[in-house]
Amino acid sequence: MPHSTRPARVGEGTGVRRTLIGFVLVISALLVVAPLCVIAVEAFSKGVGVFAATIAHPDTRSAILMTLATALIAVPVNTAFGLAAAWSITKFDFPGRSLLLILIEIPFSVSPIVAGVAYLFVYGMQGLFGPLLQDAGIKILFALPGIVLASMFVTAPFVARELIPLMQAQGRDLEEAATSLGASGWQTFRTVTLPNIKWALLYGVILCNARVMGEFGAVSIVSGNIRGQTNTLPLHIELLYHDYQTAGAFAAALILTVIAVFTIIAKVLLERRGAGRVRPIVATLGTAEAKDQP
Amino acid sequence: MKRLLLVGTVLAALVSGPALAETPGKILNASYDISRELFVAVNKAFIAKYKADTGKDLQIDQSHAGSSKQARSILEGLEADVVTFNQSTDIDQLVKGGFVSADWRKSFANDASPYYSFPAFLVRAGNPKQIKNWDDLVRDDVKVIFPNPKTSGNARYTYLAAYAFAKQAYGNDEAKATAFVKKLFDNVPVFDTGGRAATTTFAERNIGDVLITFEAETRGIAKELGSDKFQVIVPPVSLKADFPVAVVDKVVDQRGSREIAKAYLSFLYTADGQKILAENGNRVNEPSVVDAFKDQFPTTQLLTVNDVFGGWDKVQKEHFASGGLLDQIYGQR
Numbered sequence: 001m002p003h004s005t006r007p008a009r010v011g012e013g014t015g016v017r018r019t020l021i022g023f024v025l026v027i028s029a030l031l032v033v034a035p036l037c038v039i040a041v042e043a044f045s046k047g048v049g050v051f052a053a054t055i056a057h058p059d060t061r062s063a064i065l066m067t068l069a070t071a072l073i074a075v076p077v078n079t080a081f082g083l084a085a086a087w088s089i090t091k092f093d094f095p096g097r098s099l100l101l102i103l104i105e106i107p108f109s110v111s112p113i114v115a116g117v118a119y120l121f122v123y124g125m126q127g128l129f130g131p132l133l134q135d136a137g138i139k140i141l142f143a144l145p146g147i148v149l150a151s152m153f154v155t156a157p158f159v160a161r162e163l164i165p166l167m168q169a170q171g172r173d174l175e176e177a178a179t180s181l182g183a184s185g186w187q188t189f190r191t192v193t194l195p196n197i198k199w200a201l202l203y204g205v206i207l208c209n210a211r212v213m214g215e216f217g218a219v220s221i222v223s224g225n226i227r228g229q230t231n232t233l234p235l236h237i238e239l240l241y242h243d244y245q246t247a248g249a250f251a252a253a254l255i256l257t258v259i260a261v262f263t264i265i266a267k268v269l270l271e272r273r274g275a276g277r278v279r280p281i282v283a284t285l286g287t288a289e290a291k292d293q294p
Numbered sequence: 295m296k297r298l299l300l301v302g303t304v305l306a307a308l309v310s311g312p313a314l315a316e317t318p319g320k321i322l323n324a325s326y327d328i329s330r331e332l333f334v335a336v337n338k339a340f341i342a343k344y345k346a347d348t349g350k351d352l353q354i355d356q357s358h359a360g361s362s363k364q365a366r367s368i369l370e371g372l373e374a375d376v377v378t379f380n381q382s383t384d385i386d387q388l389v390k391g392g393f394v395s396a397d398w399r400k401s402f403a404n405d406a407s408p409y410y411s412f413p414a415f416l417v418r419a420g421n422p423k424q425i426k427n428w429d430d431l432v433r434d435d436v437k438v439i440f441p442n443p444k445t446s447g448n449a450r451y452t453y454l455a456a457y458a459f460a461k462q463a464y465g466n467d468e469a470k471a472t473a474f475v476k477k478l479f480d481n482v483p484v485f486d487t488g489g490r491a492a493t494t495t496f497a498e499r500n501i502g503d504v505l506i507t508f509e510a511e512t513r514g515i516a517k518e519l520g521s522d523k524f525q526v527i528v529p530p531v532s533l534k535a536d537f538p539v540a541v542v543d544k545v546v547d548q549r550g551s552r553e554i555a556k557a558y559l560s561f562l563y564t565a566d567g568q569k570i571l572a573e574n575g576n577r578v579n580e581p582s583v584v585d586a587f588k589d590q591f592p593t594t595q596l597l598t599v600n601d602v603f604g605g606w607d608k609v610q611k612e613h614f615a616s617g618g619l620l621d622q623i624y625g626q627r
Contacts, residue, residue, distance in 0.1 A: 124370030126391075134371065142372045224372045226322065226357040227330070239358055242490045243330040244518035 036257065043254040046247035054240075054251035059228045063236035064255060069144060070219075070232060071212045074151045078208050082159025083201070087193075089160075090167040091175065101164075107156050115153045116221025119146060123222075142224030147232065150218035155208045162204030163197055170196055199271070206267045210260055233259075320353040321551050321558065324374035326361040326381075328489070328511065332574045333378070339570060340561045344554075352554065360488075361447070368393060373545050375555040378562075381447050382407075382538045383606050398540040407536035408562035409576040412596055413455040414509035415527040416496070416516065423503045427529050428459040431504065432477040439502035441492040442485035443620055449489075452506045453620060454609065455533035458602040462531065476623050497524070508535060510575035534596040537576070 044051050054060055085104055089097055107115065121127045123140045133140055140146045174196070178188040194201075216234040223230045227239060233256045240249035325333055337354040344352045357364065357372065361379040365387040368374050377394075379385055382405075388394040399405045417425050423436055431438050443449040453475065460474035461467075486492040489507055496505040497519045504527075507515070512526045539559045546552040561567045568580035572587045584591075603609045613619045 120366075120370050126370055130371060139371075141370060142367065220359075224357055224367055225359045226355050229355060239327075239330060242327050242358075244328075244493075244514050246518065 039250055039253050039257055042247065042250035044247075045250070050247045051251045051254075054245075054248040055255065059231065060236060060252055060255070062228045063231045063233045063252070064259075066144070066147070066229075066231065067213050067233040067256075067259075070148050070151050071209055073148045074155065074212045075205060075209045078152055078155050079159050079201075079205050081156065082161075082163060082204060082208075085160040086163035086167055087189075089164055091172055104157050104160050107154055108161075112150075112154050112215065112217030112219075113221065116150055116218040119150055119153070119218070119222050123149075141222050142226070142230060144230070146222035147219050147230065150222045151212045151215050154215050154218050155211045158208035158211060159201065159204035162200045162207070166197055166200045167193075202267060202270060206263055209263055213256065213259060319350055319554075320355065321375040321554055322355045322357060322373060323376050323378055323558070324357045324364045324368060324372065325378045326364070327358050328514075329378065329380075330356065330358055331514075332571070332576075335570045335574065336562065336567065339566055340558055343561065343566070344557070354558070362387075368542060368545075373549070374542050375546050375549065375551050376539065376541055376559055378537065378539045378559075380535070380537050382536060383610070385538055385540050386606075388540070388542065393542050393544045394540050395543050399538075401541065402539060402559060403563055404579055405536060405538070406540060407538045408559070408567070409537050409571040409578050410596075411508040411510040411535050411537070411576055412532035412594070413452045413506050413535070414512050414532065415529060416505040416507065416512040417503065417525050417527055419523050419525055421525055421527065425504050425527060428456055428478075428531070429463065431456070431506075432474060432481060436481055436504065437483050437502040438478060438481045438504055438506065439484070439492050439496040440482065440506040441488050443614075444624065445487045446489055446492075448507055448511075449492075450614065451508070451533060451535050454599065454603065454613070455597075457613075458533050458597045459529075459531050461602060462597070472619065472623065479623055493519075509577070513575040528592045528594050531595045531597065533602070534598050 085100065088094070089101055120141065122129060123133065123146065124130045125134065130141075140149070174192050175188050178192045179185075183191070214234060215232075216238070219232055220235055220238075223232065223235055225231060225235060225239070227236070231239065233252060237249050237252045237256070240246075240252060323333060323337075333354075333356050337356070341352050341354065344350065357367075357374065359367070361377075361381050361384040364372075364374070364377065364379070365384040368377070368388060369391045377385060377388070382399075385394060385398060389396050389398065395401075402408065404410075415425060417423070423430070423433075425431065425436065430436060440446075440452045441449040443453045456475050456478050457471050460471035464470035464474070483501060484495055486495055489511065492505065493507070493515055495501050497515060505512075505515075509526070509528060512524075516524045516526060539562065541552065541555045541559065543552075546555045562571065563580070565580055565582055568578040568583040569586070571578050572583050572590075577591060578584060599606060599609060603613075611618070
């Protein structure tokens with residue numbers, strides 16, 4: 001469609017377009033690219049030797065393992081929870097539906113520190129279940145379980161919040177049709193619901209994972225900060241920073257960043273693989289155009 | 295959600311299974327946040343000595359955080375065999391919780407403080423503002439950096455040291471001492487929440503003429519951020535800061551680790567231990583080590599909290615409690 005045949009609309013002037021694009025690029029560079037570059041530069045500021053020594057150090061390796069282990073447990077559990085919650089809220093009518101919706105949102109509005117302290121009050125020796133757990137020989141606080149629980153609290157809403165608006169918009173028609181044609185619940189979920197929500201689900205999982213790996217406040221309270229044992233990567237970074245090991249702290253920060261970038265790359269690769277039909281935004285627009293021009 | 299949490303808990307407990315089994319010959323030292331390098335060196339030496347003495351291997355785990363947070367964690371179940379803190383009031387919290395015996399100060403020499411330090415000054419190279427003593431800090435042309443005493447134990451020592459200096463200088467006139475400290479606070483352009491942030495403000499953001507922190511730390515800062523850019527000034531008068539240690543009785547009795555814990559803390563008092571402490575910038579009492587390091591540590595008159603303020607309980611009540619003198623001075627800004 002030639003440009004001149006329809007009236008110009010707001011925002012289509014080259015000046016506006018250039019300003020807008022330039023603005024976004026500059027802000028992205030300042031807010032995202034610059035700090036990332038600083039991390040990389042500072043990590044090597046004391047030479048490759050210090051960087052390598054930081055990575056090879058058993059405390060750093062333990063912190064990486066701790067962070068990965070936490071994500072490996074917290075993300076699948078929260079994914080299952082998010083799916084179940086979104087499904088229940090959007091496909092069923094039951095009393096307390098809005099209440100559940102609010103409950104899911106709570107971790108978004110509560111400071112992670114509050115979550116950490118709350119876990120102290122529940123599982124600590126001075127708390128509700130602490131003495132009981134102690135007698136049973138179960139260690140939750142100041143060990144992996146406490147860290148996982150705190151991380152799960154903080155990231156509980158991520159998957160559900162991605163799914164609920166989408167599933168609400170999609171409605172129940174397709175599922176109801178599938179059921180009326182004799183599909184079982186599981187079949188309906190696998191062949192009808194899942195394909196429709198998979199990109200939102202994936203995005204929720206990526207966000208959840210990033211947040212689990214980066215969580216500092218809540219984990220800091222329940223971890224016990226034992227280096228080489230219960231320090232996660234963010235806590236390890238803080239420890240090195242406080243200890244005037246600036247280069248080491250940035251090296252550890254770079255590792256955390258690289259892991260984060262890897263998850264994003266993994267997401268893109270997954271998208272490409274399954275992109276035959278639905279590549280978000282671009283692909284959807286493409287099909288829309290194709291329909292318009294028969 | 296409850297059930298899922300429960301499932302998660304059980305899963306997590308399974309994964310962390312090995313952590314449940316107690317490995318013999320292992321102790322945990324809960325320490326303050328900036329003592330990591332110090333105890334890396336101490337632990338290495340003690341582990342070697344322990345092996346030589348007993349033929350057994352020992353592992354010493356380290357936990358580092360603000361010492362008030364550490365005390366809280368121990369009360370909630372962090373199984374630390376020993377604590378090496380920078381505030382005796384935090385060990386008193388453990389006494390209240392029944393974790394440490396009330397007479398812990400008598401368990402080791404020098405009120406159970408194997409080393410000490412005091413607030414000192416870090417100035418820019420060449421000391422352009424000629425800052426030598428506390429009264430230089432209240433000059434109109436001097437900007438001073440230290441963290442917020444409401445949130446930082448380090449800065450509380452700075453506050454008390456300035457107050458103690460002024461009390462001595464003005465013949466115990468409390469009103470004049472208060473005015474002096476207020477003037478000092480007026481010279482602080484920004485109060486960071488912690489010592490590390492204050493260091494960043496001073497060293498990396500280039501704000502202020504002088505940073506006040508423990509002498510032990512001024513050397514670490516100069517080493518990490520450029521000894522050609524900064525200079526340590528030891529004022530002629532300051533306030534002694536103890537670094538108290540204690541065996542956590544409740545934990546060692548449960549784990550049967552009392553002997554190791556005691557030996558570990560006693561090691562800090564030996565000539566070898568004191569040497570490591572001094573190498574990391576701390577002042578010690580062992581005469582042979584004091585002598586060997588005398589060039590590094592200029593003499594200075596150290597006042598004590600007991601002599602100037604009548605003990606920590608009184609300090610807490612009169613200065614740091616809500617509405618106390620610190621609040622009045624800080625609130626007036």
